[in-house]
Amino acid sequence: MKKQSYIDPHPSSYNSRLVVEMKMEMMEGLRIVDFKDLLNVLNSLEDELKQLMITALNAPEGLELLGTKLDYLCEFIVSEENEKLWRQWGDREDVIQCTKRLRATSDEALCMVEKMRALRVYTEEWDMDLYLSLLSASVNEERHYAQIDGTSKVLFIGAGAFPLSAFIIAKETCAEVVCTDIDHEAIYHGEKLAQFLGLQKILHYSDSHLRHPEFLAATTHVFIASLVAEKKELLEELKSKVPPNCKIIVRYGNGLKSVFNYPLEISLLKEWQVKSIKRDNCIYDTIILQPHKMAAVKAT
Known part of the structure; x- marks a missing residue:
């Protein structure tokens, strides 16, 4: 199945795409070895989503960056390797609490992306x-x-x-x-x-x-x-x-x-x-x- 994308299909600049690629490379370079690494990744995703929501309100490329981070989160949760690690540590209370916070943040981020994307479609008449x-x-x-x-x-x-x-x-x-x-x-x-x-x-x-x-x-x-x-x-x-x-x-x-x-x-x-x-x-x-x-x- 083709994964749903939240990326703005009209990137505003080469620089914004370069920033996205750099951020993705940094996240992909993180190797999860134990539950502390898992917590660090989840906390990092939460912090980055919060920061990118602020960016989305103040910079033209913000929507693209926020959408790309949501795409990365989607790729993270469908990874078989990550699922195996989750089965080891997912029932830890600290992981559970971290998951709840990240879910609340990703929910807020997705709602923001959907509203901004809808606005652009019906005001700028993008091709649906x-x-x-x-x-x-x-x-x-x-x-x-x-x-x-x-x-x-x-x-x-x-x-x-x-x-x-x-x-x-x-x-x-x-x-x-x-x-x-x-x-x-x-x-x-x-x-x-x-x-x-x-x-x-x-x-x-x-x-x-x-x-x-x-x-x-x-x-x-x-x-x-x-x-x-x-x-x-x-x-x-x-x-x-x-x-x-x-x-x-x-x-x-x-x-x-x-x-x-x-x-x-x-x-x-x-x-x-x-x-x-x-x-x-x-x-x-x-x-x-x-x-x-x-x-x-x-x-x-």
Whole structure:
């Protein structure tokens, strides 16, 4: 699968690219031998993301630099070698706390990148084909497993300002899509971007899925973003509000992937039939959930 990129596709200068290459070489030169090295790498990533968020607000090349650092973080968490090391030290309390801090920082950084990128797209009229191609393969795979078509009603919870998956599904299937997010800036940019793409008739934004009880009662598919923290509580809430045949697609990240995604304890989902979607080199994992009763009915 082609990795999602957060890099600004319009680099502003040769110097900014040189800085990126130098930073990447420095990080790649770090060799993790013990848990102290792992802590140092995680702390360094957190510090660099914080500094680059400041740079992104004050320098033209800042968005590119911040996006490149997020790309490096993605490469770090899909590394098999790093995953092996994580299995050795990932349950240490100091590593757990460091992971939580880095996840909060990377979440903030990603939100900033998505808002700035959305703003540039709909104000400078960049070509969206590049962006939509980045996730199309993985989204189409999820769409295939979930059986989404033009008759579907799709809810995205935790969509953010730049919900590529929602845009791709709306564009390619003409399904009705509702995106929700608690961040009002994300909603503003998402709505502007939907208008720019000509999707405003079928893709809508809201600050809560509970504001749309009629749509919720007819929803065929729900996507829960990987950066939604309280996934289990949300599933409990949805269970009584969506139709029994609704499929719930949950993105999450356990183990090393929890550095960039909120985890989910699959063994606790005893009331659900769980179907995993396996993909190599993906920055998050995906499961499709249906209540056990509905799965039993389908089987007969």
